[in-house]
Amino acid sequence: MDPAPQYRIDPAGLPGDTARTLFEAWVLDLSRERFGNPGWGTGGDGEGPTFTVGDQEGDHFVLRWTGLDISIVASTGIESDIVQSILESASARVAARDTGTPVIYSVEMKLTGLDFNSGAAHFIRVLGDQVHIEGSRRLGDEILLDFEEGRLSDTPVQGLLLAPPSKVQVTIFAPGPGPSEWSQRNVAGCAEVVAAICAFATGRPVEYQVPQFPAKDTYAERAVARRHSPEIMGLARDFVSLDVVGDLPMRGGLDAVLRVRGALLAYHAALKQTTPDVAVMLFVTAIESLIAPHPEWGKDKVTTRFIKSLIDLCPYAVDALLAHDNVEQAFEYRKRGKVNRQRQDLVNRIYQMRSTPTHTGLALSATGMAILGTPSSMRVALLSDLARAAILSFIRAPRSSVIGHPMIDQSTDRQMTYKHLPMLTTVVDPRHAAGQYVFSIPHS
Structure with missing residues (x-):
């Protein structure tokens, strides 16, 4: 022809x-x-x-x-x-940005326990971070989470040191139309973010495999029947909704969604690290993804922006860190001066501990029981608390940093951190195509 x-x-x-x-x-x-x-x-x-x-x-x-x-x-x-x-x-x-009828996929995710041989760097963190969840939860109308039930029914809660390994069956309504490379890309990206959200909610790394085929018809029919059920609660951490699929886009637009996505992925990666230095880098990266501006001027005043913006974002978490008995040992510094100086010195020290290994290399990583009570293990625990608080604060109130902006912040002495300005991106309707593929398709 x-x-x-x-x-x-x-x-x-x-x-x-x-x-x-x-x-x-x-x-x-x-x-x-x-x-x-x-x-x-x-x-x-x-x-x-x-x-x-x-x-x-x-x-x-x-x-x-x-x-x-x-x-x-x-x-x-x-x-x-x-x-x-x-x-x-x-x-x-x-x-028309029409994505058609969603394609339903099922993904089994495993919430792993602590491996003392390879993950002892997280022992102190896990003791204060782990959360056990049972029953059904949701993330908007696109994701259903069925956490394994009955894991604690035969186990005394008192005296339980570590939460038991468990599973969560994830149902994803991936944008269609029909099974294709498009739906496969979407379910792969969505599953990665859902795993990070589950890890954030429970304080434990999550393992899974991306499904290659849609769910069977009988499973899909049950999922459609449950999709809008008011009986299924949302997923939260520390009383803050983790529905970054449905709620967050309406409050902060696409920019806020992408920042939280980056922060959650970095946080989950930190939970998997066996080297404390790398975990520290990733926890700080999770915080910085919420703060760093995307334009070229974002390269200016990086340290100043990190210090002032983090203190503005979650001052209560910074103060809690300052009040911790092991803060000086964990971060290898001495508190001096009044509260304002102590806050700035601590956050500056945290940023230094993220930057130093990138220039000088990693320190030795002890394994097994040898690392349980070290400053490195404590540092990982304290930074996970700080990163979690920063992410939750941002989810509650998305914002944009203007520190370093050439037309706004022209003086290094100006006390300027975040400004609650209109977001520069269009607010995304989660029912629209942009709201559905935002987690799975890379953006420039």
Whole structure:
């Protein structure tokens, strides 16, 4: 057949690769309506990437991408006007940011216990951080969490040192339309963030495998019936909702969601670290992701911004850290002066302990029982408390730092930390496409 005219895909503000993947998902879904359950595959040649729908040995058509332009390069057994109709309809869906009916996936996640051989650096942290959850919870209308029940029924709560390992069955309503690379990307990204949220809520690392196929029909039917059930409570930590899928976008917009996402992922990574120095770096990274501006001027006054912004964000947590009996030993410094100086000195010291290993290398990491009572283990515990408090404070009240802004903060002596300014990003409706894929598709 003669090559069809090129079609220009309107990304509707989506990143190019995101728009292309959503377009391919719609092409595949619309083809299912016409041809049953066609196969599909991606490839490429010297002229660009290709997308094939159908049986390569039978009826099929092949599309070629050039940026956001797409053309029909082959069609066997399928009339060209049918292919063009599918492309036009798919393009219209992308332009409208229509993600179709969600695809339901099931993911089993494991809340791991403390490994004394490899994770003893977290022993002190776990004693004060662990939370055991049983029963059903939700994160918006997109995620259902069924925490394993009965783990404490035969175990005396008094005297229980460590929470028992348990599981959580996660149901994800991934943006559709239909099973595709688009839905697979979304469920993979969403599962990563849900695991971080569960780790944050329980104080324990989470292990899981990304599902390769949607849930079976019977499971999906039960999930749809439960999706909006008012009997399922939300998930919280320290009485703060962790619904960063539904609630947070309405309060802080896309910028706040991406900051919290980065903070949660860094926090979860810290919980998995066996080297105290690396855990410290990641806890501080979790805090900094809430603070650091994205424009070029964000590179200025980094230390000043960290000190002032963190104290403004959660002063009660900084003061609690100052009042801890082991704060000087853990952070290897001496308190001097009045409260304001002590706050600044402590936060400055924390930032130094994050930066020093990146320039001088990591310190030795003891293993087994040898590390249980060391300053390194205490440092990990105290910083996890501080990072958790910072994240929860930001979730309650998203904000933007203006320290270092060339037109606002022109003096290093000005006492300026956060300003509650209108967010520079559009508030995202969680029912809209942008609210659904925000956790799973990388943004520039």
